[in-house]
Amino acid sequence: MPFLKLRFTLVIWIFSHLFVSVYGQNTSDSEEKLTIFGQFQTRANFFLRDSLIGAANIPQYDYQLFGSESWLNLQADYQGFSLSLRFDFFNNSNLLIPTNSYSDQGIGNFLIEKSLDKLTLSAGYIYDQIGSGLIFRSFEERSLLIDNALAGIKLKYQLLPDLFIKAFAGRQKKQFELYPAIIRGFQSEYFRSISLGRKKVTLAPGTGIVARTIDDASMNNLVSTLQTYPTEEIFIPKYNTYAATFYQTLQYESLRWYSEAAIKSKDTYIDPFAITLSKGDTIVGNRYKQDFGIVIYSTLSYSTEAIGITLEGKRTKNFSFKTRPQEQLNRGNLNFLPPLTRINSFRLTTRYNPAAQELEEWSWQGDLQLRLNEDLSLNLNHSGMQKSAEEPLYREWFLELTKQSENQHWTVGVQNQLYNQQFYEFKPGAPTVKTVAPFGEIEMDAGKGKSLRIEAQALFMNKGKDLLLNDYGHWMFGLAEYVLNPKWKFSVSDMFNWKPGRFSPKNIQDKAIPLHFPRFDLYYQPGNNLFSLSYIKQVEGVICTGGICRLEPAFSGIRLSLNSSF
Amino acid sequence: MYPKPFILFFLIFSLFLTSCREIPLIITPIEAISSENELETANILIEEFGGVRCVGCPAGHSLIKEMKSIYKEKLVVISVHTGSFSFPYSENKFDYRLPENDQLINELGKPIGYPVATINRKLFDGESSRMLSPTQWPGYLAKVISQKTALKIEINPSYNAGLNNLTFTTNIKLTRDTILPNLYLSLLLVEDNITDYQLTPTGKQPDYVHQNVVRHWFTPSSGIFLSKLSSKENLPFSYNFILPSLWNTNNLRIIAIIQKKESNTFDVLQVIEKKIK
Numbered sequence: 001m002p003f004l005k006l007r008f009t010l011v012i013w014i015f016s017h018l019f020v021s022v023y024g025q026n027t028s029d030s031e032e033k034l035t036i037f038g039q040f041q042t043r044a045n046f047f048l049r050d051s052l053i054g055a056a057n058i059p060q061y062d063y064q065l066f067g068s069e070s071w072l073n074l075q076a077d078y079q080g081f082s083l084s085l086r087f088d089f090f091n092n093s094n095l096l097i098p099t100n101s102y103s104d105q106g107i108g109n110f111l112i113e114k115s116l117d118k119l120t121l122s123a124g125y126i127y128d129q130i131g132s133g134l135i136f137r138s139f140e141e142r143s144l145l146i147d148n149a150l151a152g153i154k155l156k157y158q159l160l161p162d163l164f165i166k167a168f169a170g171r172q173k174k175q176f177e178l179y180p181a182i183i184r185g186f187q188s189e190y191f192r193s194i195s196l197g198r199k200k201v202t203l204a205p206g207t208g209i210v211a212r213t214i215d216d217a218s219m220n221n222l223v224s225t226l227q228t229y230p231t232e233e234i235f236i237p238k239y240n241t242y243a244a245t246f247y248q249t250l251q252y253e254s255l256r257w258y259s260e261a262a263i264k265s266k267d268t269y270i271d272p273f274a275i276t277l278s279k280g281d282t283i284v285g286n287r288y289k290q291d292f293g294i295v296i297y298s299t300l301s302y303s304t305e306a307i308g309i310t311l312e313g314k315r316t317k318n319f320s321f322k323t324r325p326q327e328q329l330n331r332g333n334l335n336f337l338p339p340l341t342r343i344n345s346f347r348l349t350t351r352y353n354p355a356a357q358e359l360e361e362w363s364w365q366g367d368l369q370l371r372l373n374e375d376l377s378l379n380l381n382h383s384g385m386q387k388s389a390e391e392p393l394y395r396e397w398f399l400e401l402t403k404q405s406e407n408q409h410w411t412v413g414v415q416n417q418l419y420n421q422q423f424y425e426f427k428p429g430a431p432t433v434k435t436v437a438p439f440g441e442i443e444m445d446a447g448k449g450k451s452l453r454i455e456a457q458a459l460f461m462n463k464g465k466d467l468l469l470n471d472y473g474h475w476m477f478g479l480a481e482y483v484l485n486p487k488w489k490f491s492v493s494d495m496f497n498w499k500p501g502r503f504s505p506k507n508i509q510d511k512a513i514p515l516h517f518p519r520f521d522l523y524y525q526p527g528n529n530l531f532s533l534s535y536i537k538q539v540e541g542v543i544c545t546g547g548i549c550r551l552e553p554a555f556s557g558i559r560l561s562l563n564s565s566f
Numbered sequence: 567m568y569p570k571p572f573i574l575f576f577l578i579f580s581l582f583l584t585s586c587r588e589i590p591l592i593i594t595p596i597e598a599i600s601s602e603n604e605l606e607t608a609n610i611l612i613e614e615f616g617g618v619r620c621v622g623c624p625a626g627h628s629l630i631k632e633m634k635s636i637y638k639e640k641l642v643v644i645s646v647h648t649g650s651f652s653f654p655y656s657e658n659k660f661d662y663r664l665p666e667n668d669q670l671i672n673e674l675g676k677p678i679g680y681p682v683a684t685i686n687r688k689l690f691d692g693e694s695s696r697m698l699s700p701t702q703w704p705g706y707l708a709k710v711i712s713q714k715t716a717l718k719i720e721i722n723p724s725y726n727a728g729l730n731n732l733t734f735t736t737n738i739k740l741t742r743d744t745i746l747p748n749l750y751l752s753l754l755l756v757e758d759n760i761t762d763y764q765l766t767p768t769g770k771q772p773d774y775v776h777q778n779v780v781r782h783w784f785t786p787s788s789g790i791f792l793s794k795l796s797s798k799e800n801l802p803f804s805y806n807f808i809l810p811s812l813w814n815t816n817n818l819r820i821i822a823i824i825q826k827k828e829s830n831t832f833d834v835l836q837v838i839e840k841k842i843k
Binding site: 054057058059097099100174175177179180215217218219220221222223224225226227228229230231234236237238239240270276281283284285286287288325326328329331426427428429510553 | 650656692
């Protein structure tokens with residue numbers, strides 16, 4: 001690809017000139033020195049077929065047996081120049097499509113930045129966002145192999161000490177290629193501090209606009225599809241879509257209020273739940289639609305040493321904003337809709353995750369953090385998501401108490417969830433899941449760098465009208481982690497489906513049987529390198545990162561990984 | 567106040583709002599084509615992948631029905647049951663999965679979700695996979711619908727009702743003097759109008775009518791290599807098959823697919839179908 005070749009030539013040129021400069025000059029000024037740093041991450045999976053848990057029938061389990069992913073980041077700074085470079089390697093990897101294998105390699109990211117007085121120039125693969133990302137966010141999320149970098153140019157100008165403007169243009173990255181649609185955007189932020197006697201109020205308003213122009217091939221494909229629709233459903237698609245946002249942060253002492261409102265001009269999107277009448281049949285499924293979009297998002301927080309309160313709310317309507325209308329699921333997203341659900345960390349409390357909805361959503365969250373005394377603190381959280389007034393999509397109540405003593409750290413709590421599995425996982429007839437998940441953790445410091453952490457959790461599932469336990473039924477989970485010294489750490493855990501439910505894996509007699517999902521981990525960290533070796537059996541489930549979710553199949557195998565920084 | 571910066575700010579902001587108006591496209595509903603096929607115009611293969619547990623598949627089937635009403639005989643459809651959603655329910659009359667179906671999807675590349683289909687097994691410009699989601703089918707169909715071919719395929723079936731035995735010969739020939747290397751022939755049998763369980767958005771439907779279901783592969787799904795093709799003589803292939811008694815012989819069709827296979831190319835050059843009786 002010409003772009004890749006150009007990038008590569010440019011990289012070699014810049015690196016060679018940087019080195020020539022650094023050795024050609026003899027300066028004692030530390031700012032004049034070339035600094036290079038970076039990170040390396042690799043993960044190798046040895047797949048062990050286990051058809052009972054569903055770890056089968058994909059190439060890695062059936063015949064490839066091995067897959068790996070690696071990333072090497074390098075960053076060099078010199079005389080106001082900043083150059084970053086990332087090499088990506090995928091060998092029979094299941095990260096892009098969990099049911100398939102993907103192999104490729106190349107320069108995954110490349111960026112040059114230079115500050116010239118008040119102007120900062122950036123060229124290459126740009127990660128950035130406007131406001132909270134409602135109209136534009138380009139980011140990397142490795143666990144889901146999302147890399148929405150914008151390949152293009154960004155200019156940022158500091159008009160005043162407290163006001164900047166920013167403009168960018170480019171195309172979105174798609175693995176080692178680029179989507180053809182052209183994206184352009186503008187952003188400005190202002191900061192003002194106002195004195196009210198002895199106290200201060202700070203204001204930080206901002207605004208942004210993003211426009212996308214669809215390429216001819218995508219438009220032709222869209223038009224050909226619309227031509228097959230009944231006359232009353234045909235609409236005239238637009239090449240250009242505009243999304244604008246206004247956001248502000250207001251802070252007064254311990255009180256902080258962030259609010260953002262975004263609108264989008266008429267845009268074509270796929271409605272996966274569209275109901276269509278076709279030749280007498282009622283069809284539910286993907287259908288192109290065109291409409292205006294809106295998102296309103298606000299968060300209010302109050303925080304002191306003893307108490308922290310956060311209230312959040314979001315309303316979303318037709319706000320799917322993709323690089324082209326044909327893209328679905330997590331592909332080609334230009335924006336990011338923040339999820340208003342608690343980010344849980346205990347294994348069984350993370351089993352059910354609701355994805356943020358692009359087309360229709362009301363969601364809210366309230367969080368209370370209380371410091372009851374010096375050692376004891378409490379966290380109470382509630383979040384919910386609704387599509388319409390009738391049926392709840394998601395509810396969560398979460399209570400956690402933590403107690404800290406000299407050499408012990410205790411955590412106990414309980415979570416109660418309601419999760420509309422039929423909606424989130426598109427499983428017709430699946431009853432709404434209601435769970436109660438108590439959990440506890442103790443971490444004991446044994447001195448001399450040694451420590452032991454033990455976790456115990458359970459998940460109790462509700463029954464459907466047919467008296468069968470919903471989804472996978474009841475679970476138990478136990479974990480023991482021992483830190484021998486700062487270099488060595490061991491961990492053993494088991495997730496046990498002790499009372500299987502309607503969707504639990506079945507044996508050849510078509511009977512759901514209790515299954516264990518054990519995991520053993522060994523960590524070794526000499527200096528800046530962290531090695532890990534794991535044996536994993538992992539149940540199928542929805543994996544979410546920041547509100548972006550996908551259904552991950554079960555995993556069975558041995559995983560080797562290395563994380564290094566230098 | 568800071569007039570100059572704010573003027574600059576509004577100037578740049580307003581640039582985005584200029585040229586908001588674009589010349590609107592004109593879209594007219596597509597009309598059904600003439601059922602007579604033009605000489606040397608290839609038929610088009612839609613290969614839809616899914617299964618009885620694929621909740622989105624009925625919407626895909628409906629779209630295919632719509633396409634079929636537009637493109638008529640030019641469009642040849644096969645429904646390949648494979649992947650995680652093809653595992654039959656205990657209530658299903660048949661297990662529609664076949665090892666050749668799995669081989670086919672492994673060769674063409676597994677999709678991110680179902681339903682998906684390939685159109686002439688082609689990797690279209692700008693796509694990273696041959697597996698296309700339903701909203702892309704009509705667009706890419708329109709792109710290949712005028713594809714020409716120099717291949718002529720004939721299928722001559724003979725069905726013996728007493729023995730429930732199907733015999734057929736396939737003759738292949740070039741319509742003009744040309745060289746077409748790396749061609750592979752696949753032959754298969756599909757059945758229409760099978761009433762059986764299917765998952766739909768409203769739940770498991772016992773009386774869902776399945777169409778174009780692949781029932782049997784006479785050749786490997788990756789095809790058999792064709793050599794000695796010429797414009798002078800037919801290249802014949804003969805097959806004999808005892809039909810299972812539960813298959814409805816009134817609804818069976820033989821399908822012949824010729825594809826060009828080169829490194830990462832599987833493009834279908836011609837496909838034809840013929841009812842067995």
